[in-house]
Amino acid sequence: MYDQVFFTGVQALPIIGIVSLLLGAIIIKEGHAYVGQFVDNNWIYKIIISVMIRDAAPFITALIVLSRSGIAMATELGYMNINKEVDSLRIMGISPLTYIVMPRIIGVSLSIILLVIYFLLIGIIGGYLVTNIFTPLPFWIFMGKLSKNMTFIDLLIMFGKASASGFFISVICCFHGLNARHSFTEIPQRNIKAFAQSAFGIIGINFIGIVIYLVIAT
Amino acid sequence: MNLYLKNIKLENKETYFENLSYTFKEGNIYFLEGKHGIGKSFLINALVGLSPPSQGDILYDDSNFYQDGRDQRHRIRKNMGVIFDCPGLLSNLSIFENLRLRFLALKDKNLFLELGSKKDLEMDDLIMDELRDIELDHKKNLRPHLLSRGQVKKVSISRAFLSAPKILIWDDAFEGLSQKDIVFYENKLLQLKSLGSLVICLNSTTLINKNNIDEIINLSDWRN
Numbered sequence: 421m422y423d424q425v426f427f428t429g430v431q432a433l434p435i436i437g438i439v440s441l442l443l444g445a446i447i448i449k450e451g452h453a454y455v456g457q458f459v460d461n462n463w464i465y466k467i468i469i470s471v472m473i474r475d476a477a478p479f480i481t482a483l484i485v486l487s488r489s490g491i492a493m494a495t496e497l498g499y500m501n502i503n504k505e506v507d508s509l510r511i512m513g514i515s516p517l518t519y520i521v522m523p524r525i526i527g528v529s530l531s532i533i534l535l536v537i538y539f540l541l542i543g544i545i546g547g548y549l550v551t552n553i554f555t556p557l558p559f560w561i562f563m564g565k566l567s568k569n570m571t572f573i574d575l576l577i578m579f580g581k582a583s584a585s586g587f588f589i590s591v592i593c594c595f596h597g598l599n600a601r602h603s604f605t606e607i608p609q610r611n612i613k614a615f616a617q618s619a620f621g622i623i624g625i626n627f628i629g630i631v632i633y634l635v636i637a638t
Numbered sequence: 639m640n641l642y643l644k645n646i647k648l649e650n651k652e653t654y655f656e657n658l659s660y661t662f663k664e665g666n667i668y669f670l671e672g673k674h675g676i677g678k679s680f681l682i683n684a685l686v687g688l689s690p691p692s693q694g695d696i697l698y699d700d701s702n703f704y705q706d707g708r709d710q711r712h713r714i715r716k717n718m719g720v721i722f723d724c725p726g727l728l729s730n731l732s733i734f735e736n737l738r739l740r741f742l743a744l745k746d747k748n749l750f751l752e753l754g755s756k757k758d759l760e761m762d763d764l765i766m767d768e769l770r771d772i773e774l775d776h777k778k779n780l781r782p783h784l785l786s787r788g789q790v791k792k793v794s795i796s797r798a799f800l801s802a803p804k805i806l807i808w809d810d811a812f813e814g815l816s817q818k819d820i821v822f823y824e825n826k827l828l829q830l831k832s833l834g835s836l837v838i839c840l841n842s843t844t845l846i847n848k849n850n851i852d853e854i855i856n857l858s859d860w861r862n
Contacts, residue, residue, distance in 0.1 A: 503724060503725075503729070504725075504726035508722070508797075510687070511688075511715060512715070512739070513715045
């Protein structure tokens with residue numbers, strides 16, 4: 421499980437950092453170009469919360485985790501299965517579900533939550549840097565205003581979407597990895613299925629998250 | 639532990655064996671010979687619980703392997719050493735940890751808590767003795783992909799021999815081993831036999847001294 425957290429969480433930090441920094445900056449820059457002149461100053465925080473926290477952070481992080489770790493996991497389990505490593509575990513009386521699958525599900529679900537927090541921190545810094553160009557203000561005031569505009573529901577939706585996506589990705593990728601049984605050529609075919617189904621799942625989870633938010637918020 | 643095959647039928651697109659009944663008695667070494675594709679690996683999968691026969695029963699002593707439930711199957715598997723045609727060592731563990739995993743499974747220990755610990759010195763000594771026997775003690779911390787194919791094969795054989803199983807099932811028995819290793823493992827089989835274990839080896843040809851084998855079975859006699 422520690423290995424999974426390290427691989428899924430720690431090793432993904434650079435790519436998540438770059439994406440979130442740029443995204444945070446772009447959202448504010450583009451937002452300012454379109455709506456900045458017409459509305460009050462709080463629009464910056466509302467955009468960060470609605471786009472970054474509620475939607476982009478869990479969605480983009482899940483897609484990165486899927487394309488990095490999910491597919492790697494499906495490939496690894498596919499190789500393990502075809503090399504009879506999984507059969508060896510069964511013969512020794514060790515359940516592959518508890519020894520191989522569970523640590524991966526817990527590891528990915530935990531990592532994705534930590535990555536979303538990291539995504540937000542970096543994205544907010546990017547947003548702050550760009551905001552500072554249009555309306556210079558100290559970081560602590562920026563953070564104060566941001567937290568004032570943020571509700572518990574925003575965080576709940578974000579963490580809910582992230583953990584559900586992590587769970588879904590790991591279950592689907594483990595399932596397809598363990599179902600590559602006969603030859604190595606099955607592994608890429610299973611990877612394609614794992615990616616497509618997980619991506620649909622992530623979109624579905626995010627859609628449900630938006631619907632839940634709209635129901636609660638209105 | 640005796641093994642009884644009762645009217646079993648093994649099929650997978652084609653029928654390999656039908657109405658097959660046989661008794662493997664403890665304290666004996668059996669060598670099942672048969673050309674490639676005759677169904678050796680398929681038979682092994684059925685014997686070790688990976689693929690149930692489409693008909694008939696497999697019994698270890700008085701326990702029906704597929705019908706007496708998971709706990710019973712687990713109990714039988716703890717007494718079983720299996721060597722597949724490919725090594726099947728866990729690629730994310732060192733060879734020492736691979737052997738340790740087998741011991742922990744035998745002792746029903748919590749794998750996550752125990753695998754990284756170094757508390758059971760007696761167990762570790764036994765594993766080191768085993769690695770010393772196959773001259774791989776100096777490579778104990780290496781993962782399987784860093785060893786040669788022959789070395790990995792020897793570790794997987796050692797894993798099956800650990801703790802003297804009451805039943806040893808060996809696919810592609812003695813295949814790819816040097817003459818020195820063949821003699822070494824032949825002696826190990828004889829030791830197991832002297833302890834009353836049942837040994838079933840399968841290969842296309844018998845690679846060990848036939849005088850040490852209690853019965854050689856030609857699998858083509860079992861085919862329909």
